[in-house]
Amino acid sequence: MLEISGLRAGYGEVEVLRGIDIAVHSGEIVAVLGSNGVGKTTLNHVLSGVLTPRAGSITFEGRSLMGAASTAIVEAGLIHVPEGRKIFPNMNVRENLELGSYRRAKNNRARNLERVFETFPRLRERMGQAAGTLSGGEQQMVAIGRGMMAEPRLLILDEPSLGLSPLLVEEMFTLIRKLNADGMPIMLVEQNVVQSLEIAQRAYIIENGIVTMAGTAESIASDPELKRAYLGL
């Protein structure tokens, strides 16, 4: 449903993405892995229309999103839960979630709000609390819940485990698997190689702005090169 090919983008003189090819099919969890600074977040910014691509193509459900405005991309259902959460700190949990349906699925707002509260009972308790005062894990729940409010056709998660305790990381990955089991395709962008490969069907490894490895999660997990580079084995 998402096909990216030959994608190039960067900042000023610096080219960060140097020809990326990635595909996500419906129903999948696809992991996009790589260490810090290889261009994962840059890729997500291009996909959500925040950064303008320089070359290549992005096709989402048969439609080109190359250079599309972020408003149109959200409308199409390509929803991005960003690195660092980027929730609205001055607004309460409920308002944060409501704004998730600002552009899409507005008519189902009440129903989807209920669904998010069922997924994250903690957020129901904290409904009236300013989002900026929540713990890191709760803020990540708000960010994901806000994404769910738009009824994503495809959900991009950028480092959802970043800054969480090991226990919460485990919980987060379980939740991602559950969202996917309920029918949502997910592109999981992570540095956490081991746990991401456990829940993904396929994976891509990015190094220096290009994909250096692609395949099923099992084949990548057992690759000797990957073990050496990422797992220190």
Add this chain to the structure above:
Amino acid sequence: MYSLPIVAEAMLNGLLTGAVYALIALGLTLVYGVLHIINFAHGAFLTCAMFAVWLANTFLGLDPYLAILPLTLIFFAIGYAVQRFVIGPASHGDDGNILLITLGLSIVIENALLAGFRSDTRSLMTDYSFNVFEVGPLLISQARLFGFLGAVVVTGLLWLLLAATDTGKAIRAVAKEKLGARLVGINVSHVFAVTFGIGCATLAIAACLLMPTFYVNPRVGGAFVLVAFTIVVLGGMGSITGALIGGLFIGVVESLCGLFLGESLGQIGIFIIFILVLLFRPTGLFGARA
């Protein structure tokens, strides 16, 4: 010393004037809170709005209170267009540029008004300008009471807009987290322009409420904005409640200073407060952050 009723009347008058000051400060503080810029053209827009009230009254016979609705809409549209098609594109996302652009805009507007209207002072000829209500021993100017009520209602409506509508929530979202706002599909340029438009619209309302008892010349807006700026600093940059309470407070201070120090020194108290706030509480009374 003055008798109690005279002091009470001065305080009451101060409250009435202060509400309109608050209304003028409201747009300034909203634009600052959302766009993070000080709009140097705020005073020039107020002058324009006051001239618009005067023109509508003089040439179309339109009562200033009836002019509120059309002028609010017109000034919202002007503000929206200026931000969306002039300030936004010209700034290239650099706040320093925006400051210069609004400053330039204010100079252009003021000089255009000087060319068109000379520096003459004009006022309205309404037959109710001097009507008063008697409340016990106090005399209350009818036009000032309307100004007070209008300002309080507009502040309340604005608060409601920000708290309860999607547009208002989008404005608050953009104020604190632009990337997050874009990722839920909020058009940030549009929200900036709506915010700027609201700022201009509140000026149009303030102009309609002021003109029955005030005058207009091409420089009149500047004096108001100096006071409004003090209110914004006092109330906390970006705080709506702060603007309302700060405005009322400044109105009373000005009125009492005028009573005790003489009319021409009325504004001294305001600027002493301005300096004291900057020295001892630079985030303002309601400002949460530096």
